[in-house]
Amino acid sequence: MAKNNKTAINPRRDEDYPIWYQEVIKAADMAENSDVRGCMVIKPWGYAIWENMQRELDDMFKETGHKNAYFPLFIPLSYLQKEADHVDGFATECAVVTHHKLTKNEEGTLVPDGELDEPLIVRPTSETIIGASFAKWVNSYRDLPVLINQWANVVRWERRTRLFLRTAEFLWQEGHTAHATKQEAVDETLKMLNVYRDFAEKILAVPVIIGEKSESERFPGAVSTYSIEAMMQDKKALQAGTSHFLGQKFAKAAGIKFQSKETKEEYAWTTSWGVSTRLIGALIMVHSDDNGLVLPPRIASSHVVFLPIYKTDEERETVLAYIDDVKTGIKAHGRYHERHLVIETDDRDLRGGEKNWEWIKKGVPLKVEVGMRDIEKNSLAVLRRDNPELKKEFINKDEFIASIHETLDDIQNNLFERAKAFREDNTKIIDDTKDFDAFFTPENKEKPEIHGGFAMSHWCGSAKCEEDLKELKITIRNIPLHGKPEEGKCINCGEDSSMRVVFAKSY
RNA sequence: CGGGCUGUAGCGCAGGGGUUUAGCGUACGUGUCUGGGGGACAUGGGGUCGGCGGUUCAAAUCCGCCCAGCCCGACCA
CATH class of the missing domain: 3.40.50.800 (Anticodon-binding domain)
Structure with a gap:
């Protein structure tokens, strides 16, 4: 029997990372593209991972007091319109249902018929329709908090899709909560962010950085957005989960009002948080090697x-x-x-x-x-x-x-420590602009090699500097929550800065 | 949505106006031998050449449009 030195997956990671990623999925028989553009078929070996994620997360949600419920797939167009920023964020990628039946035309082919008075959109996320329910459920401070989670599919008509990482339809959970006070809602937002961190690190063996998103990366309609960010083996960042403090914006849009102890009418404070089948993509890209998928036992389809x-x-x-x-x-x-x-x-x-x-x-x-x-x-x-x-x-x-x-x-x-060591090896504290540019510039512009990583650098906080740095194809991944305050100069403009943030290329 | 590349058997590819039935590798079926790291031999089955339309006596091959996939942008949870 001939000894074979070649790797099971071709190309290797260092040869062509994006194709390697697809080949791993194919070789492990996890998923495939379907005939529907941008949509995938998740096969048993891949779906088992999702089932395990669901079970683990569901337990964690229940332990933190949440209950599961289910809301409609279809959202009236008028609901989406209620929150201005939210509309701007999602309008360009909504699937719209305009008809409710099919009839045969003269050629005998089926055509849509029975136009709806008000088009329905297929949920890209459910803040608005869940908000409408919350508005009915909440009358008194005694009704709060409302702590709900739903396991569902959502549709976002993305321009460019990739298996697990960004598909037109994907599976996720979305938590939605309403609270009597701002502090309670902020606490909830951070609590669930920590749940995600624990889940990613303990169950997926994926080390993550928790932090707040900059304004430009914020969820449409949120007051503040927090994320867990992981480093893939090509040194790019992947946003693996988000938790949003929505303030009273959605409560005002949906009319979630209650009478306080002091008999005053007040708007509730809401949050939302979610993770999706994208986590499977993270799992693949963090642990797998040139011989294919590597599964951490806590999440493995089979042990x-x-x-x-x-x-x-x-x-x-x-x-x-x-x-x-x-x-x-x-x-x-x-x-x-x-x-x-x-x-x-x-x-x-x-x-x-x-x-x-x-x-x-x-x-x-x-x-x-x-x-x-x-x-x-x-x-x-x-x-x-x-x-x-x-x-x-x-x-x-x-x-x-x-x-x-x-x-x-x-x-x-072992998998966790290995991933963590990889991230640490590829995270640099950078204060010099030249070093910063060099860090994010590939030697081969035509076919960029794997380069870069996470740069921990100062940022003055201005959107302009963030925009300027897009030239390097990088973004601020997040502003770490547990970062030590530190005086410095913004890597872009040189103005005073009191914080280091995570800069990286991302998915 | 723009630029580039690609669609021929499950997968990977060759063929690039006429060669009687469209090939090769691999996978698949059957048989014999094998069997602790990607077997051997034999013999079979499998194709709307991505789709639609055009040019032509003749199209997988040339032209147009469309669809899908990948990469790079733009956009974006």
């Missing part, structure tokens, strides 16, 4: 795959029985972080090497080969996907069973 190796039917029985035995042992060991371990046995009649590579490309954390030789030695041939050398280890069966949770945790931590 362990057994590959039985045998020659005869008799051996097959023996091997499968041995595997069953190991499985039973693992199950008896209890749940992994309150989740049943998902264990597969791949007994398809495929050649060994091919089957091996398939699971490597799918990123399953532990791949275990079992053959007669292992059985004789009461051992297992285990491959940890986080091992870049792809070297398998022979481990005693009972030890494997006893330590499987620790092994999975070790993989989880």
Whole structure:
């Protein structure tokens, strides 16, 4: 059998990152483009990740007092219009429903018919329609706070789409809350931002920077927007989740009013926050390597795959029985972080090497080969996907069973630490304009190599400086919440600045 | 929405007005041998050449329009 030195994914990350990304998705069988422009089909291996995200997040939302509900897919056009900034932000990317039936024309082809009096838009986000409900639900300070989350699909008619990162239709959750006081709403906004950070770091093993968005990057209609920002392996930033303090703007637009203790009529203070299937894109781009997907165990579609190796039917029985035995042992060991371990046995009649590579490309954390030789030695041939050398280890069966949770945790931590080290290696404190320009300028302009990273530099706070820096194709990702106040000079204009912000190229 | 590149079998590609049935690699089916890192041999099946229209005796091939994908911009959660 020829030893093969080439990588499973072509091109490699350093050769062509965008194509590498698509190939990883294809090789892992996670999703594909559909016949509908900009929309994807999420296949079982990819969807399982989303289901796991949903379960983990849903628990966290419930623990912080939120309840799930569901609101309509369609939003009357007039609702969107109620909040001026909101309209400006979304009007250019709305799918609009104008008819309610189809009829056959003379040629026998189906054409839209029955024009609606008022067009409906397919929700790009639900502030306005949920606001309308809140307005009905809230009359007294006793009705507050209202803490609602919805799991839904939304549509944004994006010009340029990429699987998971930006699709015309995507899945997400959107939390919407209403509060009696400003402080309470601000606290909620930050609380959920922290929930997102915990989720990203603990479950996805993706380190993030939490911070506030600059005015130009703010959610349309928000008073302030906060984000979690992650660094991908091409050193670009990805906004992985947002939390918005909406002030009283949407409350005023929708009429969410209540009578206070002091019997005064007041507008509520609202928030909204969301994460989407874009997180799957983040997961791929943070952990995967030149051999395909690498999944952190806490979010993995499956945790362990057994590959039985045998020659005869008799051996097959023996091997499968041995595997069953190991499985039973693992199950008896209890749940992994309150989740049943998902264990597969791949007994398809495929050649060994091919089957091996398939699971490597799918990123399953532990791949275990079992053959007669292992059985004789009461051992297992285990491959940890986080091992870049792809070297398998022979481990005693009972030890494997006893330590499987620790092994999975070790993989989880390893992936997190690796991602964090990568981000730290590529985050620079830069005060000199020339250094700053050089940092963000590729050597090869025609086909830019992977370069840059996060620059922690001073910013005076003006929108003009932010605009000027777009020449370098960078934006302010966010203003870190826990940054130490520090006097300095704006990297663009040299004016006084009291804060360092995160500059980066982004998705 | 602008610029560039690309659409031929599941995937990757060749062919670039006429060569009787459109090829190659790989994947897929069957058989034998194999089997602990991407097998071997044999034998099969699979195609509206992205779509529509035009030029022509003849179009995968030339022309026009459209659609889709990717990259770069603009725009944007």
